[in-house]
Amino acid sequence: MHPFTKGKKRGILVRAFLSGVEKCEVVDAGSEDGPRYPMEKVDEHGFFEVLIxxxxxxxxxxxxxEQRNKEIRQFYDPYSFLxxxxxxxxxxxxxxxxHRIYEKLGAHPKVVNGVPGVSFAVWAPNASRxxxxxxxxxxxxxxxxxRSLGASxxxxxxxxxxxxxxxxxxxxRAKNGDIFLKTDPYGCYFEAPPNNASIVYDHSEYGWSDQAWMAKRVNHQAIDQPMSVYEVHLGSWKRRWDEDQRPLTYAELAVELADYVTEHGFTHIELMPVAEHPFxxxxxxxxxxxxxxxxxxxxPxxxxxxxDYMHQRDIGVILDWVPAHFPRDIFALPGFDGTCLYEHEDPRLGAHMDWGTLIFNFGRHEVKSFLVANALSWLDRYHIDGLRVDAVASMLYLDYSREEGQWIPNQYGGNENLEAIAFLREANDLVHKYYPGTLMIAExxxxxxGVTKPPSEGGLGFDLKWNMGxxxxxMSYFEKDPIYRKHHQNNLTFGMLYQYAENFVTVFSHDEVTHGKGSMLMKMGAGSITDKSQTLRSLYGHMWAYPGKKLLFMGSEFGQSEEWNYDKSLQWHLNEFKDHNGISSLIKDLNRIYRTEAALAYTDFEPESFRWIACWDAESSIISYVRTSPDGRSKILVIGHFTPVTLENYRIGLPSAGHWREILNTDSEYYGGSNAGNVNGVNSEPIEYDNFPQSGEFTLPPLSTLYFKWEG
Structure with a gap:
């Protein structure tokens, strides 16, 4: 409806396009018995108009x-609303x-002028329709x-x-006349492939019950608190064998996964991407x-x-977030309005060489709005506790995985992607501003x-970074046969040179058990499954004692023998065997000790908390170090021995006099080991060794990591 003037004719013109309709009238909605204005059908396909x-x-x-079948319908015209x-x-x-553009663009049920309906909006500046x-x-x-909203x-x-x-x-409809369909970039629910249509969804109806968790999250997720993460792929964690091996639903996963995570002592789960994907x-x-x-x-x-259920069970939820690239599926973002809208037009900037995907144009304001708001939407709508940002390295460098001539330097002639760096800094800043206590984690x-330094100090602003080095x-060390490990002692020690340069998460993620690399268990440099289990337990013992938060991919906690397969369940039946359930039992104890000992989780980023005792005995493949709480009252001595022989009366320097009680032995029979060790602990002797005035003699089981707690 709009004012109309042509010659002597003037009034209000109303037009409508209605399929399968024989007659149509305009009804004044201002009163029950308002006047009606019959419309003329000016085209047989269903085009009507009337000049009032x-x-x-x-x-x-x-x-x-009035339909052809004589059915009468009365409804509001979409074009009568501003x-x-x-x-x-x-x-x-x-x-x-x-920053909340997701509340404006997309599809949103709402009431306008007392009339319920759905508002739709999409950014397509170069489309002609x-x-x-x-x-x-x-x-x-x-x-x-x-309707086009002008230059926006x-x-x-x-x-x-x-x-x-x-x-x-x-x-x-593109400027060249091509007509094509696209799904909603801001759509919050989709049907299954191959149609992939967006579905209108009302986010306002869910009532949360996680207030206790949200109230404590800022303190609970501080970087001086324990954080042990179980990484999960929801589609392959567990399947229903009695129902054609279907994956579990969100509702089923909530209970079973929470029980499992709690039993094993993990503080968080990290979900491989749950954002909609067709493949x-x-x-x-x-x-x-x-x-x-x-x-x-x-x-949704x-x-x-x-x-919500995870939070009620005191489990944090971290989500993998993928702003580095997007696929070429033509129904989604690529060439959205007939032009390179979300991506770069030049493949030297816009094509990801490794994955055959496209790279976001981080310098375009509306694209930045799309991505920043996307991060915030997961925290807002779904109460997510942290985002692990995938493939950050590929965002930071213009020449990432490119040969000479395949990339364009930045304005200063360098290889840094300045626009992506600015985007990451802004996203991290805004996440921390709007949702304090939320963790941003960089892969x-x-x-x-400066990945984990604040932008004010020239950093990227992440809270944590995966320790890939x-x-x-x-992994390189433990994959080797024990006889060769003495030549690679530096693999165990080199990391301490940069350990406190960032806030690190010590990880063995899904990347280590895919693409032909084998499972964590089968990669261990040992012969039998029993020896491999023993070796893996010693590695985990070292990992949990070493500074940094922890992350372990599902299946690795019980020594799955097969490489991870996204399309099938984990090998849960292996837990019937000691070589596997012993690893699981060890993980439970490692998480318990990590959470409860003041010298461990609470000092992960304090350089003063770590001190090498001895790392010189490469011939015996032995390292030892001590972790100490800030007040000096809690000390955990860690000894790693990575050859398959038992060593008796092995002397190691001690930082304090007194009794050192053995609190964990990865070779305990409880975990499936030989049960050699130091049952009653070790008393220090005033014998100088390893540059310490005190020392003690230890029994070192084969392929083992031992923890000793100082009791004074």
Missing amino acids: EDRDQVFAYRLRS PTISDSDLYLFNQGNE VSLVGSFNDWDGRYHPM GVWELFVPGMEPGEMYKFEL DGSWGYQVTGYYAPTHRFGT DDFKAFV ESTSFG WMHDN
């Missing part, structure tokens, strides 16, 4: 149609500063063309009477629905309930400086 010459002001109206997005929202979005399509209009783009590049439409659950897509084989890292938990295990509210595989060095 006795009115000069637009008014609230409805359309009353835009639902304000000019200030659009201004901030175009500036890159609308954008239409809303779905089963409600037979997927025909002629019925619901959206946003197209918008409110559809009265529409309800949650409706499937939809956007039909776009299972990408493990979730090729995202097409950045704002949507995957449909595979339930609805089911995922909220999953997180960054290079020696880029420690992982590679130690």
Whole structure:
């Protein structure tokens, strides 16, 4: 409806396009018995219009149609409603500063002028037309063309009477005339492939019950608190064998996973990406629905309930987040409006060489808004406690995995991606501003400086960084046959040279058990499964005592023998055997000691807490170090012995006189070991050794890590 003047004709003109309709009238909605204005059918396909010459002001109206089958429908016209997005929202979005743009763009059930419906908005600045399509209009783009909101590049439409659950897509017409369908970049729920339609969803209905967790999260997730993370791929953790091996639902996972995590003493779970993705084989890292938990295990509210339950069980939830790249699936972000909108046009900037994906244009304000708001939306809508940012190294360097001539230097001639660096700093700043206590964790595989330093000090602003160097060095050492380890003692010691340069998480993630690398157990340099189990237990003992937060991928906690397969369940039956359930029992004890001993988790980032005792005996493959609490009252001596022989009366220097009680022995028979050790602990002697005035004689079991607690 709009004012119309042509020659002597003037009034209010109303047009409508209605399929399968024989007659249509405009009904004044201002009163019960308001006047009706019959419309003329000017085109057989369903185009109607009427000029109301006795009115000069637009008014609230409805359309009353008569179908060919004589059915009468009366409804509000979508085009009778003003835009639902304000000019200030659009201004901030175009500036890159609308941090909650996910509440404006996308599909949102709401009430406008007392009329319930759904508002739709999408950014497509280079499209010549954008239409809303779905089963409600037979997927025909002629019925619901959206209105362009000027130079903002946003197209918008409110559809009265529409309800949650409706499937939809956007039909776009490019400047060259091509017409194609796209899913909603801000869609928060999707149907399964191959159709991948977006689904209208109401986020306002879920009632949270995790207030106790949220109230304590700032202190609970401080970096001087214990953090032991169980990394999980939801689709392959456990499957229902009696139901065609289907994955568990969010509801089933909540209870079973919480029980398991609690039993093993982990403080957090980290979920491999749950954002919507069409290809299972990408493990979730090729995202097409950045704002949507995957449909595979339930609805968005089911995922909220999953997180809610974890919080009620005192378990934090960290989510893998993938802003580094996106896939080339044509139904999603690539070439969104017929141009390179979210990606770079130049493949030297926009093509990811390793994964065949596309790289976001981090310098474009609206793209930055999309990504920053995406991070914030997971924390807002789903109460996520931390984001582990995938493939940060590929974001930081313009020449990442590129040969000469395949990349473009930055404005200063360097290889740093200045726009991506600025984006990461801003995202980390805003996460900490809006959601204090939330953890930002970088998977960054290079020696880029200041990853966990604040932007004010020139850093990237992450809280934690995965320690990839420690992982590679130690894995290389333990993969070797024990006879060769004496030549690689530096693999155990080199990491301490940079240990306190960042706030590190010591990790053995899914990356270590895929792509033909074998499982953690089978990679151990030993012959039999029993020897491999013994070796793996010694590695875990060293890992949990070494400074840094902890992360372990699922299946590794019981020594799965097969390499991880995203399409099948873990080998739970192996827990019937001591070589496997012994590893599981050890993990429980390691997590307990890590959480309860003041010298361990609470000093992970304090250089004064760590001191080598001796790392010189490469011939025997022995290292020893001590962890000390800030007040000096708690001391844990750690001895690692990585050859398959028992050593008696082995002397080691001690930092304090008194009794040192053995509190953990990875070779205990309880874990499936030989049970050699120091049952009654060791008393110090005033014999100078290893540059300490005190020392003691220890029994060192084969392939073992021992913890001793100082009791004075």
